[in-house]
Amino acid sequence: DQQVKQNSPSLSVQEGRISILNCDYTNSMFDYFLWYKKYPAEGPTFLISISSIKDKNEDGRFTVFLNKSAKHLSLHIVPSQPGDSAVYFCAAVVGGYGQNFVFGPGTRLSVLP
């Protein structure tokens, strides 16, 4: 049973427009959520995170929204750039410890010039 789901395996967006990547989770014990970005043949790199006590966190072009009642979070990228093309993983963790990290299957974002 997948505790963290990313139901869109891929997404294509025009350069300059908004990219919205979605993530749903089932475990209400998760208290910290992260987004990672991964290029082919490289390790994932941390992008942005949000604690369960917040509903929004913003860092430059990236904003993460958390809806705890719906067990849903989303990553907004505005404006999208071709360099944003990558696989994006949503991750959730209980208590901030790595052994409780759960990753979603990822969404491949393609930003078209």
Next chain:
Amino acid sequence: SQTIHQWPATLVQPVGSPLSLECTVEGTSNPNLYWYRQAAGRGLQLLFYSVGIGQISSEVPQNLSASRPQDRQFILSSKKLLLSDSGFYLCAWPHPRRGGEQFFGPGTRLTVL
């Protein structure tokens, strides 16, 4: 600064052959270390984590094993590889001050033929 290395970068092995992947970290001591696998079209699956020398916890049953011979070294092994062991293997450690965030190594691409 903290750095994480993985060796080799790519590996092609026949079914039934042994495996040894190495992860080493620099710039920190007593790190918690993790092995993940990304199989084709799937998310990141936690395989093993270690909180110290000789201390290994396994998350999923499989024909892989892990060892922590030194504080900064984490090794993933197998006595006999299966086709299903193909994937991208990632070593990770938690951010020293932001435990909810993990740093990933560059990864090893393993292809079992």
